Amino acid sequence: MMEKLAAIGIVVVLMLFPMAMAIAEGPKEVEKWFHKFDDTSVAHQKVTKLHFYFHDLMGVTTAVVAQSNTTAASPTAFGLFYAMDNPLTVGPSQASKVIGRAQGLYGSTSREKVSLTLAMTWSSLMGLTMVAVSLF
Numbered sequence: 252m253m254e255k256l257a258a259i260g261i262v263v264v265l266m267l268f269p270m271a272m273a274i275a276e277g278p279k280e281v282e283k284w285f286h287k288f289d290d291t292s293v294a295h296q297k298v299t300k301l302h303f304y305f306h307d308l309m310g311v312t313t314a315v316v317a318q319s320n321t322t323a324a325s326p327t328a329f330g331l332f333y334a335m336d337n338p339l340t341v342g343p344s345q346a347s348k349v350i351g352r353a354q355g356l357y358g359s360t361s362r363e364k365v366s367l368t369l370a371m372t373w374s375s376l377m378g379l380t381m382v383a384v385s386l387f
Contacts, residue, residue, distance in 0.1 A: 303339045303375075305353055312337045316356070327365050332358030339373060351375035355383075 282300075307313060312335060319330025336354050340347035355371025373381045 301379075303341065303350060304343050304347065306338050306340065306345055307335060307353075308337070308345075317358070322359075325359075325362060327361055327363070328359045329362045330359065332356055335371065339375065350377070351379075 313333045314335075315331065316334045317330070317332040319325075322328055322330045334356055336352060338345070338349045339351040339353055340349055342348075351374050353371050353373050355369065357367055357369040357371075360366050360368045369383065369385045371383050373379075373383070
């Protein structure tokens, strides 16, 4: 069972790694990235740019909340679900100032291939809340 948990943890890290790489750069690099999407045909469109870091710490900010009776025998850990309550920080260090929380569930949802379903809310201390539902 521990091998399955480790495998799921690695898959989650690998899936989140591209997102982390997209935002792990400084504000100037992020601003340059945003300019790739500038559309001069849309006049005076309001744009809000959020820059924060998401810390998913297996066993610390996440917990196994459900698994099926076939999870242990499944090559994809089908039926294994986690609850998360992860800090959002202003910097990449876990010691950075916490500005919000990412809370929700994610789990393995396919018997044939590695596939995770994720549902979470990001709540900031400034009163902003975002919702994300995704299938990887």
